[in-house]
Amino acid sequence: MKKFIKKKYIVITAVFLFVGLLAFRPIDKYFEIAKSMELYAQVYREVNQNYVDDVSPSTVMKNGLDGMLKSLDPYTNYIPEDEIEDYRTQNTGQYGGIGVVSRTYKGKTIIVKYDKASPAYKAGLKIGDEIVEVDGINIQNKSTKEIDKIFKGQAGTKMSLMITRPGETTRKKFEVTRQNIKIQDVPYSGMLASEVGYIKLQGFTRTASKEVKDAFKKLKKEGMKKLVLDLRGNPGGLVIEAVNICNMFVGRGVEVVNTKGKVKDFNRGYKTMGEAMDLEIPVVLLLNGNSASASEIVAGFLQDSDRGIIIGQRSFGKGLVQIPRPLSYNSQVKITTAKYYIPSGRCIQAIDYSDHDAGALHDRMADSLKKPFKTKNGRTVYDGVGLDPDVPVKARKLALITTTLLEQGLIFDYVTAYVGKHKKIKPAKAFQLSNAEYQDFVQWLKGKQYSYTTKVEKSLKALVEKAKKEKTYSKIKAQIESVKKKMTASKAIDLTTFKAEIKQQLELEIVLRYYLEEGQIEATFERDKEVQEALKLFKNMARYRKLLAGK
């Protein structure tokens, strides 16, 4: 699945230092740096000049820099000039384009998502349309990176798209004007139940806190007395936005987070600067293993202040802060400069990267090494492993058949055909496929090519190879064959075994076509275990208070 915006786990602070810090280093360190630089430069020149094949100087350099920085941690990155635009988009959430999410699979680029405000929607493009040409250039079989470049451009510029639409025989031409697209940090907010408001926060770009505040005000008007803030899958972003969001619930002058690194000038505490929006409102935070960085600051701060309950799974565990530094020729380097600490005093970084030897294995911190800290109310929390939820809910994993049907676009294609046959459907929250309709899908699949190799089959294959090597294959051949047979039989009924989750994915895709992302989010609530757990907790406020009191 390709998105125009790639998100990485980043926290960027807008702090810039201007002092020459090398000045206070001992002379021999300075010499070591100079010597290293000279040697690196020499090796680089030699390779460019004498290597047996012609090599691209920029690629060779990037490989070297990437390898060097990777030995530090995964967040210290070199950003060459031609990737600067994408990098900026990560921070601002803005880019010039037509506002679609497309997916390129087997050489075809298909629109899979947009919102009502997008130029693509307004121009009449539809989800399911295959984009064949852009400004006369055939984009079939181009890489996602190339296509990405073609789509982006200055606001106001025109793009001419040639598309094929499923069910129609002739190609269609569309003129679309690029706009400044702002990726929403809050793609959805609404009431889950009477008194319970829900805000989904998916990023922390510059407008994140404003969007959350606006949603909060709107929900209050709709009668919200309790809030669910959904941070699942949110990879983080700007620290300051996290601080401002925390501010909504605690008021002025409270320290949210402080950072500590080698360079003392970077050590600072971030305090809330404004008035609270609501000091009392009960809050539930939804978290999962992909909630990282700024998400963990918000959730960690509220946990350490006993200001909210975390429901879901242990968070990612990124406790490192990066700043971007400009380099020559418009390139940049993003450097980890500090660790951050939330109010109980813990740093939640899960993987210890401090062994900077190349190829060093960086393991998750062992549970036995984590240290206890106390929340404001004296509840015990730990460092070194991300945030543990106060109410754990087991993560759900889709079966291989389901991910295969999604990845190979079969659910998508079926829904495109379905939409062609149905003018309208029931409201998002109420929509369900009947068993007969699911059977129709199963029937439709019979004519389709799709295959998937389960991990079981892969493991079995590996076993056979080992057995051949160890010369015991003939001895176990019969038993292997019977496992294989049973697996083939099991796979044949996968569509029945995993019917519930496949059906749900179909329903979600259908709802997306009629009600866009908003409708899709609403449609999930009913089957969303974490959301249901939050609603259950809010019905039992005594338990909510007890959890926060640590009893």
Next chain:
Amino acid sequence: MITKKTKMLGIALLLVVSGLFAFKPSTNDKYFEIQKNLDIFATLFKEVNTYYVDEINPTKLMKTGVDAMLKSLDPYTNYIPEEDLADYRTMTTGQYGGIGATIGNRNGKTLVIMPYEGFPAHKAGLKVGDEIIAIDGIPLKGKSTTEVSKLLKGAPRTAIKLKVSRVGKGNLQMTLKRQTIQIDNVPFYDMIASDVGYIQLTDFTQGASREVRKALHKLKAKGAKKIVLDLRGNPGGLLSEAINISNLFIERNQEVVSTKGKVKEINQTYRALNRSYDTKTPLVVLTNNRSASASEIVAGVVQDYDRGVLIGQNTFGKGLVQTTRLLAYNARLKVTTAKYYIPSGRCIQALDYSKHNADGSADKIADSLKKAFKTKSGRVVYDGNGLAPDVEIKEKVYAPIVNSLLDKGLLFDYANLYASKNSSIAKAEAFKLTEAEYQTFVRWLQNKNYDYVTEVEKSLKTLEKTAKSEKYFSRIKGELGNLKTRVSHNKEKDLSTFKKDIKHLLELEIVSRYYLNKGLTKVSFRADAELKAALKLLGSMNDYKQALTISKKARK
């Protein structure tokens, strides 16, 4: 590894002077791109050293970067910092100052694996199996082989004190004088049949060709009318030595190898400049998949000129040549500058490093892209995948029980015990363990931990785990259970099933205690399938000639 040190260095220095970019039309663009990237590197390196959250070691960080950069090219382009220079020199010259023994580490113990005959360790009476406890008073506990090796090495004529523990003798003190050790390229040669001489060539450091020539000479004097040259496990070395060894067997002035690279000055054709030593004697060259580089030049020349028969396994496939370049601060860069081509015109490089996968690995050259070439007599050979032997012998694979006994050092330990109880044994060629002796060994094993988990058993565990996580387990549980029963091994039974291999390896260990490397090599012949095939072929000159003329070898 091929390192054309001196010659290439000269060429390269010349190049620098004459302006390197003259060979490309887009010179200025490329020059600018290099400068630009260097500028970016310099700013980035300073920034990271200054601002990174932890203290970092600039030298290490730079080396990591350089290594990553070079690894993206190929595995043979390497940066050698000054501190690794001594080891690097040893690799090309075969020389170092030390005591002349191979050591190994097992369970934190430093063990003598093999003293070289005539060198200080051997003369002072250090034995295979001795554990070195301390060097010059420094205890070796917990030290790696690399660390121990540093302690052992030193300037010739300096004294070194060893504290050694020997089975049955307790602790011993000995003082040795270090000496310049010259590792033999030909550690063994001898007659292996009435008219067949055998030469084992394990390396290509300076002097390799002289050693081969000398061995040939001596064998001929002993009546050798046929020669087996063993290149198995020989990783290569100096190109010049490979050329000179090839020269021994082919006519003067014939082309041996030519190198081609991006820089024109690298392109050279190397010929047999010396008078040949022997162009007629029937020759068999033994190869395996660890015969690489210079080994492949020698074997390739022999094959392409139909000068001898290759027996064994497909060779490694390294067709790239490196040049060593001097950098600042006494560091070196070994950089791949050329591909080499053997007389039929083929390059045998197997992995295509001009394209890399996303994970950095390189793929083998596709079969469809391999080209056919002809040897001198018209036999069809191919490029792109090492050398295919003319007579293929399947690689010997040991059963898991055998590997377990080897890995856990139990054969090694038992040989030490055996040696402590028997002051002498029969001649190497004649030495065999009796059935009773083997049973003594089996009894000795009873309270030892020599159990193992076979790869198949491990795979089965993974299989069970994935079945559970993918929710198929309950469906295939019964079948997996049956499979498990079949897969499980019985270690006691294995000792008799694989007795032949185990006994042979134990005999090798024991013989090495009394007759060192020579004895070991002699005994290893007993179970050497490649060597047996060589003797068989050389026993019938008709077959030998046929192997060199019949060209219907479908190798793809």
